Amino acid sequence: xxxxxxxxxxxxxxxxxxxxxxxxxxxxxxxxxxxxxxxxxxxxxxxxxxxxxxxxxxxxxxxxxxxxxxxxxxxxxxxxxxxxxxxxxxxxxxxxxxxxxxxxxxxxxxxxxxxxxxxxxxxxxxxxxxxxxxxxxxx
Amino acid sequence: xxxxxxxxxxxxxxxxxxxxxxxxxxxxxxxxxxxxxxxxxxxxxxxxxxxxxxxxxxxxxxxxxxxxxxxxxxxxxxxxxxxxxxxxxxxxxxxxxxxxxxxxxxxxxxxxxxxxxxxxxxxxxxxxxxxxxxxxxxxxxxxxxxxxxxxxxxxxxxxxxxxxxxxxxxxxxxxxxxxxxxxxxxxxxxxxxxxxxxxxxxxxxxxxxxxxxxxxxxxxxxxxxxxxxxxxxxxxxxxxxxxxxxxxxxxxxxxxxxxxxxxxxxxxxxxxxxxxxxxxxxxxxxxxxxxxxxxxxxxxxxxxxxxxxxxxxxxxxxxxxxxxxxxxxxxxxxxxxxxxxxxxxxxxxxxxxxxxxxxxxxxxxxxxxxxxxxxxxxxxxxxxxxxxxxxxxxxxxxxxxxxxxxxxxxxxxxxxxxxxxxxxxxxxxxxxxxxxxxxxxxxxxxxxxxxxxxxxxxxxxxxxxxxxx
Numbered sequence: 145x146x147x148x149x150x151x152x153x154x155x156x157x158x159x160x161x162x163x164x165x166x167x168x169x170x171x172x173x174x175x176x177x178x179x180x181x182x183x184x185x186x187x188x189x190x191x192x193x194x195x196x197x198x199x200x201x202x203x204x205x206x207x208x209x210x211x212x213x214x215x216x217x218x219x220x221x222x223x224x225x226x227x228x229x230x231x232x233x234x235x236x237x238x239x240x241x242x243x244x245x246x247x248x249x250x251x252x253x254x255x256x257x258x259x260x261x262x263x264x265x266x267x268x269x270x271x272x273x274x275x276x277x278x279x280x281x282x283x
Numbered sequence: 284x285x286x287x288x289x290x291x292x293x294x295x296x297x298x299x300x301x302x303x304x305x306x307x308x309x310x311x312x313x314x315x316x317x318x319x320x321x322x323x324x325x326x327x328x329x330x331x332x333x334x335x336x337x338x339x340x341x342x343x344x345x346x347x348x349x350x351x352x353x354x355x356x357x358x359x360x361x362x363x364x365x366x367x368x369x370x371x372x373x374x375x376x377x378x379x380x381x382x383x384x385x386x387x388x389x390x391x392x393x394x395x396x397x398x399x400x401x402x403x404x405x406x407x408x409x410x411x412x413x414x415x416x417x418x419x420x421x422x423x424x425x426x427x428x429x430x431x432x433x434x435x436x437x438x439x440x441x442x443x444x445x446x447x448x449x450x451x452x453x454x455x456x457x458x459x460x461x462x463x464x465x466x467x468x469x470x471x472x473x474x475x476x477x478x479x480x481x482x483x484x485x486x487x488x489x490x491x492x493x494x495x496x497x498x499x500x501x502x503x504x505x506x507x508x509x510x511x512x513x514x515x516x517x518x519x520x521x522x523x524x525x526x527x528x529x530x531x532x533x534x535x536x537x538x539x540x541x542x543x544x545x546x547x548x549x550x551x552x553x554x555x556x557x558x559x560x561x562x563x564x565x566x567x568x569x570x571x572x573x574x575x576x577x578x579x580x581x582x583x584x585x586x587x588x589x590x591x592x593x594x595x596x597x598x599x600x601x602x603x604x605x606x607x608x609x610x611x612x613x614x615x616x617x618x619x620x621x622x623x624x625x626x627x628x629x630x631x632x633x634x635x636x637x638x639x640x641x642x643x644x645x646x647x648x649x650x651x652x653x654x655x656x657x658x659x660x661x662x663x664x665x666x667x668x669x670x671x672x673x674x675x676x677x678x679x680x681x682x683x684x685x686x687x688x689x690x691x692x693x694x695x696x697x698x699x700x701x702x703x704x705x706x707x708x709x710x711x712x713x714x715x716x717x718x719x720x721x722x723x724x725x726x727x728x729x730x731x732x733x734x735x736x737x738x739x740x741x742x743x744x745x746x747x748x749x750x751x752x
Contacts, residue, residue: 208636216632219617224629231633238596245593253646254653
């Protein structure tokens with residue numbers, strides 16, 4: 145059974161992990177769904193300079209890897225698979241930092257169709273009598 | 284035929300000669316074509332030269348000018364366009380083998396704008412495959428091979444507008460069009476010692492340009508001076524109903540004339556203290572000298588700091604997710620295997636795995652930093668730092684392991700869609716160019732141009748060019 149931190153996984157987090165793993169389910173043994181069983185093989189296969197991840201983070205990384213291998217494994221060489229393992233692990237700390245950043249329910253997504261200047265900023269004032277800081281001396 | 288010096292004249296200087304009929308656009312175009320044919324391949328600068336089209340456009344320009352119909356400062360001026368901009372009937376490869384035979388039956392809005400003002404397209408500039416969206420480990424990640432820096436051909440131009448940087452730096456065209464999702468105009472401009480403008484997001488239409496990360500992609504000029512960038516930007520900026528990312532008509536257009544600066548406001552400059560962890564010693568010296576110059580001419584220069592937060596993480600996830608969506612069919616079909624770079628062949632598979640919730644969290648974080656930056660620009664009109672903490676790197680460098688450093692200014696500037704300009708500000712002890720970067724508030728492109736122009740009015744780094752034989 146999972147340890148204390150694993151048992152604290154929210155339903156949403158569980159659902160997300162399950163979604164990651166679902167694509168791999170046909171190839172991966174069902175025990176892969178349990179975080180503690182996922183973390184072990186990942187640790188064993190990561191290079192020495194791989195980022196240190198929490199068990200949850202390791203589980204998430206492994207589920208991503210399995211999802212990729214399930215879908216695309218037959219077109220990947222062993223070297224590419226090793227590279228994917230590394231990339232997936234390196235992608236986790238930025239994700240953790242991003243998720244830890246506090247955002248409120250009311251914070252809207254910064255969508256590209258509405259740059260901030262378009263939405264709410266008035267143009268910067270240009271003093272009518274302002275002198276230039278310098279006069280260009282050439283073109 | 285024009286002499287060697289003609290190749291390094293600014294657009295403004297060439298325009299004066301063309302308008303006064305002292306310089307023939309046809310002769311100028313032919314001279315640039317000859318030079319590009321001779322030197323271009325040595326630098327892997329072009330994806331393709333288009334001499335027939337160039338001469339046709341040059342002849343049309345010359346005819347009009349002789350008849351007294353002068354269209355403006357880009358009329359008869361030869362340029363190169365990054366090979367991710369569609370030009371009707373010509374191959375547009377996006378720098379990548381899977382698209383090597385791609386031909387569009389329409390031209391990008393930017394190309395149409397440049398046609399309208401009478402500019403002459405010499406060819407398509409080489410680039411990093413798919414503008415680097417899939418990641419890349421080596422400078423050779425391009426259908427055309429590694430772009431060599433005209434200042435030292437054992438060094439790289441930076442990417443992804445690598446050919447655009449090499450072309451302007453080597454005097455193979457008067458200007459080039461580049462694009463930036465994150466760093467692809469600013470870095471090659473700095474490494475190649477040219478002036479580059481990354482406009483505010485949405486100011487220049489991307490219609491007909493390869494989409495990498497649609498909420499971050501921008502198109503801008505690379506040229507010999509800030510003033511040239513302003514003139515080119517004026518020609519290509521504006522709302523476009525074909526690109527829903529463009530800002531409205533009243534905020535899109537840009538007009539420029541040197542006299543505008545006589546009425547411009549005194550800029551409040553913030554000198555960034557935390558843009559880079561450290562600068563390479565060869566870079567630090569010119570940057571310190573640039574700071575002294577700015578302080579001499581702007582009494583308002585004060586130290587400023589970027590907000591601290593996971594802005595780069597947000598930017599990385601936005602690029603990764605949007606790029607995976609942009610190239611979904613390529614990834615799913617396994618044709619990423621045809622890309623040159625080993626990292627590009629696999630990173631798409633990893634990028635496909637990010638969740639929608641994480642992407643939306645990144646967008647929320649973007650909204651927060653947009654507001655924080657807007658507050659910072661209540662105090663400063665322009666913030667300044669080194670364009671890059673290093674100078675041009677060796678062609679063989681493993682970029683994934685040996686060129687890794689935090690870039691909060693690039694991350695923030697690009698996820699917030701802020702305008703930026705890199706101008707040359709000196710050289711390292713190895714004679715490699717160093718760039719100074721100005722970043723302004725969204726929509727205030729004029730402020731970064733004004734800052735660059737003022738800096739260049741008191742320095743002549745932008746007039747230096749490499750010795751090419």
